[in-house]
Amino acid sequence: MSDGRAALGEIVTFSNGKSGAAGRGTAYQTYGANGVIGTSGLFNAEAHATIVGRVGSYCGAVHYSRDRCWVTDNAIIATAKDGVNPRYVYYLLKRLDLNRYRIGSGQPLLTQGILGRLTVARMTRAEQDSAASVLTALDDKIAVNARIAAAADELVRARYAELAAAATATIRIERLGSLVRSNIPPGRIPPDENYIALEHMPKRHMWLTSWTDSSNVISAKRRFAPGDVLFGKLRPYFHKVGLAFVGGIASTDILVVRPKQDAYRGWLLAALSSDDVVAHASALGDGTRMPRAKWPDLAAHEVPWPDGHARGFDEFVKPLARRVEAAAAENRSLAGLRDALLPRLIP
Numbered sequence: 001m002s003d004g005r006a007a008l009g010e011i012v013t014f015s016n017g018k019s020g021a022a023g024r025g026t027a028y029q030t031y032g033a034n035g036v037i038g039t040s041g042l043f044n045a046e047a048h049a050t051i052v053g054r055v056g057s058y059c060g061a062v063h064y065s066r067d068r069c070w071v072t073d074n075a076i077i078a079t080a081k082d083g084v085n086p087r088y089v090y091y092l093l094k095r096l097d098l099n100r101y102r103i104g105s106g107q108p109l110l111t112q113g114i115l116g117r118l119t120v121a122r123m124t125r126a127e128q129d130s131a132a133s134v135l136t137a138l139d140d141k142i143a144v145n146a147r148i149a150a151a152a153d154e155l156v157r158a159r160y161a162e163l164a165a166a167a168t169a170t171i172r173i174e175r176l177g178s179l180v181r182s183n184i185p186p187g188r189i190p191p192d193e194n195y196i197a198l199e200h201m202p203k204r205h206m207w208l209t210s211w212t213d214s215s216n217v218i219s220a221k222r223r224f225a226p227g228d229v230l231f232g233k234l235r236p237y238f239h240k241v242g243l244a245f246v247g248g249i250a251s252t253d254i255l256v257v258r259p260k261q262d263a264y265r266g267w268l269l270a271a272l273s274s275d276d277v278v279a280h281a282s283a284l285g286d287g288t289r290m291p292r293a294k295w296p297d298l299a300a301h302e303v304p305w306p307d308g309h310a311r312g313f314d315e316f317v318k319p320l321a322r323r324v325e326a327a328a329a330e331n332r333s334l335a336g337l338r339d340a341l342l343p344r345l346i347p
Contacts, residue, residue: 174299186219207328
């Protein structure tokens with residue numbers, strides 16, 4: 001490793017993203033403070049740029065774009081200077097935990113000046129390439145597993161739509177599943193309990209592969225078991241519905257629905273996560289600014305019923321769910337290894 005330290009501004013060029021319209025279209029991804037937020041017809045950052053959250057609660061969040069992209073004024077574009085590995089720049093900025101350098105309290109802020117003055121250990125290009133190669137291999141495998149989960153989601157939705165279109169009967173959701181109502185007071189929750197809140201539930205993705213522990217939980221929560229379907233009732237139009245792979249506790253902003261029969265699990269999952277049911281819950285939700293779906297409205301809602309095919313559909317869903325669960329477990333191990341290696345490879 002080269003001797004001494006370097007100012008970050010010596011190896012990275014920083015520029016702010018832009019406000020205003022990015023142009024209609026889907027040619028490029030649009031990045032905000034915490035990653036992709038849409039698409040655009042224009043770009044203002046070249047391929048292999050690192051995007052750093054500039055303002056707000058995601059101040060200091062770091063993302064990488066392999067392709068040209070549009071970056072909003074909520075983020076800063078970090079571009080590797082000549083002779084510097086762009087992927088190394090991404091991992092270096094991840095390593096620095098940039099949120100701790102923010103200024104302001106009401107509205108946290110990072111500036112180009114703050115970033116440029118930070119000092120880091122000098123690394124030769126060969127050292128940069130070696131570190132980036134190892135870390136990228138781990139992240140690439142994580143991305144492959146994420147695509148497996150996305151493909152499984154699409155397969156389940158497509159098969160559900162096919163059977164629903166051919167169905168000649170309907171069934172109330174309450175005949176497929178029942179609401180788990182028991183609340184657990186905070187004093188009875190172990191600190192290492194699996195905890196799922198709304199932020200752990202991805203939008204329009206029916207597999208729940210993220211959770212945290214309950215060490216910071218201070219209010220009552222709802223118990224759920226593996227195989228339950230969790231439905232985000234707060235702002236249901238965010239479309240947060242998924243299958244739990246583990247047991248634990250959930251936020252009370254989440255409805256826990258348990259299949260009445262194992263053979264109903266697949267159809268219950270696909271129905272609750274369908275666009276039709278989410279739209280129904282959104283239309284009848286209480287409140288304007290913070291609408292909440294109500295179980296009685298969901299329970300009474302009629303969904304297509306593939307009489308005679310429900311068990312077959314569940315057998316179709318089961319192996320996909322098992323594959324997603326295995327991929328998610330592998331991703332947790334890979335992420336743990338990457339995070340452990342990061343400070344060793346990039347001091």
